[in-house]
Amino acid sequence: MGITVDTIEQGTVVDHIQQGMGIRVMDLLGIDKNYPHRVALVMNVGSGKSEKKDIVKIEGILVSEEKTDAIALISPNATINHIQEGKVVKKKKAELPDRMEGVGKCPNPKCISNHQDVPSRFALDGEEYRCGYCERKFRASELV
Ligand SMILES: [Zn+2]
Structure with a gap:
């Protein structure tokens, strides 16, 4: 059983965030109550075996590569998906920047x-x- 979160038409989905780090990812991206579009933080999602993860869905912005890589600082296995017209147009694993x-x-x-x-x-x-x-x-x- 899971919580259904609406898919987004345009925006960024940060997936495979280390459990409990979703809030810090939002902080890092500067997403707070003043952000004008919809944002979903889904915590403790089952992903394979017993490991759990967080997911952050942000409507309205395509997060830049610089910020994408910074996510690796707090969650090394995170993947960043850019969504346009409801489809994944770019998928990238966060990598520690040089x-x-x-x-x-x-x-x-x-x-x-x-x-x-x-x-x-x-x-x-x-x-x-x-x-x-x-x-x-x-x-x-x-x-x-
Ligand atoms: Zn210093």
């Missing part, structure tokens, strides 16, 4: 990026991200 600007926040409280009006900057360095300002390295999950 570089990010204006996405994520440096966890170092002394970092200049937390005190001045500058966009955050990170570059992938091995398994971690290096801050473009304080040069410290952090795990992807620490940035969001």
